[in-house]
């Protein structure tokens with residue numbers, strides 16, 4: 516193994532923002548990308564795109580809410596590459612309703628993927644990073660982790676949890692020289708929440724978030740940007756919706 520080659524686990528790599536991050540990282544041919552989510556067919560499609568651009572990746576199908584699958588993801592990555600340099604906790608889901616219309620099932624769905632998933636993958640990756648006194652963790656939260664919005668009670672609560680988790684994780688890990696950051700994008704054009712992508716003039720693209728993540732893994736060893744909030748540059752109708760603007 517080339518010592519200069521890094522290994523990056525990306526959860527939720529099968530589509531949307533996670534796919535864009537995977538393609539962006541793999542375009543740097545010193546990064547082996549580990550594609551982790553549930554949909555093996557979609558992951559194979561992402562892997563093919565990476566191969567077409569001469570990048571390197573492996574697929575480890577993983578449900579981030581299942582502890583045994585997360586353990587397997589981490590162990591298999593170590594077995595194949597010997598180390599984990601970068602973890603991007605990107606897998607996430609959305610459901611949007613008025614507060615009283617949410618069910619307990621909605622609650623567990625949102626918190627299992629968005630919060631438990633981040634906790635589990637981080638829990639099993641961190642010991643490998645601490646042992647090497649090296650590594651970087653990027654959590655994809657949302658602008659909903661900073662603000663509230665109509666129909667967003669449970670989603671915003673789960674993403675505020677990710678922001679709080681990340682700022683505390685940073686304190687746990689800085690004595691071990693491990694970088695920790697949270698990225699909070701506004702609305703991005705993906706199929707998120709089961710919707711058809713709704714592209715408008717001021718939309719942000721998954722590649723915009725991937726670019727911010729690439730910045731984080733490229734910055735100087737002296738610093739570690741704690742949080743990036745990404746909002747659109749342009750709002751022609753000055754729409755008063757803090758999720759986009």
Ligand SMILES: NC(=O)c1ccc[n+]([C@@H]2O[C@H](COP(=O)([O-])OP(=O)(O)OC[C@H]3O[C@@H](n4cnc5c(N)ncnc54)[C@H](OP(=O)(O)O)[C@@H]3O)[C@@H](O)[C@H]2O)c1
Nearest residue numbers: 527529530531532552553554578579606607702703705707
């Ligand atoms: N789109 C937006 O407007 C927006 C804005 C701010 C933040 N975000 C955040 O960005 C992240 C990615 O969202 P997206 O817009 O790219 O959504 P997306 O296109 O729906 O992709 C979600 C990804 O999460 C994966 N996933 C869902 N449940 C999973 C599970 N149990 N285990 C493993 N992977 C799972 C999906 O893969 P499989 O189906 O293959 O498992 C998929 O790859 C999420 O955390 C989301 O909250 C999105």
